[in-house]
């Protein structure tokens with residue numbers, strides 16, 4: 001029996017995922033390293049075939065365990081059908097998409113860097129966006145098993161930060177230039193009255209910007225209060 005695997009550049013991966021429609025409900029993304037083969041053992045498709053043989057012949061699994069194998073050259077090799085759960089983490093595969101990064105990323109061994117780091121972190125970001133998942137959907141194998149996988153050299157916070165900086169805009173991120181319908185009238189009124197300059201309605205407010213708004217309100221209220229005080233004083237005179 002023979003099997004072929006197809007390599008995707010990160011750009012090809014993005015258009016694959018963009019067109020993808022799958023019935024299975026995706027709820028997490030698994031991150032693994034091969035440990036063996038190492039980065040230095042990588043020889044293209046034959047390396048993926050070696051894993052496939054091990055998984056199907058020795059482990060007796062129905063196909064290669066992972067959905068994608070990010071390689072040191074930045075290619076993402078395909079794997080089992082995306083309609084199938086992976087064989088990545090015992091009792092924790094339902095709804096997963098599995099990445100098996102080629103390399104041994106334990107401290108003192110190999111480094112996750114360059115094209116491979118860019119491909120895995122950008123691919124994860126693309127999938128989070130596609131399936132509307134938060135960063136908490138990123139799962140490291142070691143969180144569910146007494147293993148170091150995907151390697152003690154990979155800090156999870158650092159990995160998530162790198163996914164965030166991969167340049168994929170999340171669909172749940174606010175568009176700072178848009179005004180939500182419920183706030184449209186208030187925004188228009190606040191701009192017309194000079195409290196805001198009309199730009200970036202969805203952006204955060206800094207302390208300096210808030211100081212300007214507070215002072216504008218204060219300057220508008222002062223004459224009102226003074227006028228009221230005059231009215232009250234006049235009323236007090238009348239009552240006497």
Ligand SMILES: [Zn+2]
Nearest residue numbers: 032033141149
């Ligand atoms: Zn693993």
